[in-house]
Amino acid sequence: MDMTKLPNPPTWLVPVIGDNTFYHEMKNDRLIKAQKTGAIRKDTGKVDISYYGMIAYKVTSPAGIEILIDPFRNAPDLDLGGIWFLSQFPEIYADIVVSTHAHGDHDGMVRVKAPMMLDRLAGTIEIGDVKITGFPDKHVSNPENEIYDGKILEKAFGKHNYPPGENMEWDNSMILIETGGMKILHWGDNRQNPPQEMFDEIGDIDIFISAISDDGHITTPAWGAKIGKEQLHAKVVFPGHYNVEGINHPYASGIIDATQFTRTHDHTFLKEGVVSLSKEDIKDMNFHVMYFGENVNWDVLKWPHKYPYDYPVTPIAEWPGDPRAWDVYKPKNGERYE
């Protein structure tokens, strides 16, 4: 190995704790544009919503401000639930990266190239045509699904994970994005029953990015429908926090998909990783489930992945470099030195 060819500084050996933005070749120019002019692109009139697996959703405002909520990673400490993901979160750009709470499947901000980070937001931020509000509450501690309830979880974690006295892991901030005339709520892993005054503050929403999967790991289909219909009066529901082949480890956390939940309501099975919606498009909808399924907005290697069957085979002549560089020593006469 030619040591002089190694990058300096040797970033591939460096342990990082906390902020790693300096690794990303990334500038805040788009944010400066949004700050100066209020828009990054010409107003499209539509809000783009794209799915990145688990409960990572990117909301792009009509003026082009990209907000990525809850990228995932494997928690750095294996005691925190072990390996959940077979793939790393893609290193994508977003103007703003938001995390609802400090769990590995929601706080992979290290993977995202973003000049602005909002971790466990409370309060309100206005930039360009976007208003983001954080509603601080608590994490679900009693999912009431068929497999486990609060008592089993308490036993599994060895400590109680409900207030009072729970630690930061068991808190959650719901994120409300107001843009393009719509209210979009990202539920995070919030408990099913935040105080009524919080529901009153949130009000009726248009789009509900929920943590509903058929096994009810965070929000059961029953609780999801109750919250979305009775409290939030959501027009459109996106399930999240469900199993995607190639992203989630099949045995970690026991989550499955949200197909049954989708079928029990008005629904659309989305064929792509992005959907564009305007207020006009959804005005007649009532708890209409839009399900991305496995159509995430990046290339996931399915596991077991296609290698080596799909491995590219290139004719040797096309490879770069000289495959017989030693031929400079070839004898001028004959095949061998005698």
Added chain:
Amino acid sequence: MDKRIEQKKNQPSPVIGSTRLSHRGDTFPRLVQIGDVAYAQNKNNDRIIAAHYYGGLHEDTGDVKIGYYGMSAFHITTPKGLEIFIDPWKNPCDPSWGGIWFGNRMPMTHCDIGLVTHSHFDNNAYEMLDAGLIMRGMTGNYSFADVKITGLADKHIAETESEFYPREVMEVLYPFPKVPFEDRDNTIYVIETGGLKIVHWGHNRQNPPEDIWEQLQDVDIAILPVTDDGRQLTPEWADKIAEKMNAKVVIPCHYFIEGINIENHGWGKAADGYTLAHEHTVLQDATMTVSPESIKDHKQHVMYFGGVVNFEKLEHRAEKMTDSVAKVPEVKPVWENA
């Protein structure tokens, strides 16, 4: 062929911890990456929830408290008890990025809102904050409880115009990867609370565009990284900036402090000369209490914390180490008995 290799490189790694085909040119570490560590915090978001519902944590005291933690780190407490911490510092994760700057770590510090102006290690150690929420590069208008924060996205200082720290020296001191020196980001924070307008300059360039200056008018307290040797802002530039902002009080920061900064590691001087050249107060305590009333007659009055910080420094570390060298006992001549 190149396209095929490119495609292969762009695919995410299928297995955790494995490296992509070519990780040599990769700026991101593959082996250890920890990222955000808020899951380890023992406290929870109860203070944030209280501030959300009740608009603060106690009755209005009428005073704002400002505490100093070395470098650009300030702890600002609003009249209703919300605690904001700006720019915690640490040594770089890789010493080849400017070397070891600090003789000790900033202590784990409690706050409600953690803010980072830019992602250099002397400003971005938010893992040392026991924070309810953290915002990095926050751009836009933020409001929560009794505080309003305006984040102004701009660029990091590139030309100090100091005789000791010309551009060539600065580029060695901040050898961060790949983004051109002029394009490095910074965010100025304007914190409005208790009738005061406090500006934390971060390491912003001296000449932000006019639309940013418009937001920086009639400032009460300007926190500027000014030192006698012009490590970031030279005294001349600090005067100009303070004058342009019409600042009543200037607090110098980002200077050499014995017991925190290591001598001759990119560090020369404090801001003693700058302070003495102006109307000034040398603060005896690491926390000062201000109100609009107490500073209303000041004009560019320098309030200087000097080496007084709000935690215990390791001032006499070297001496203590020499003191504690163990006394080597005399060796018994056991061989004489043999």
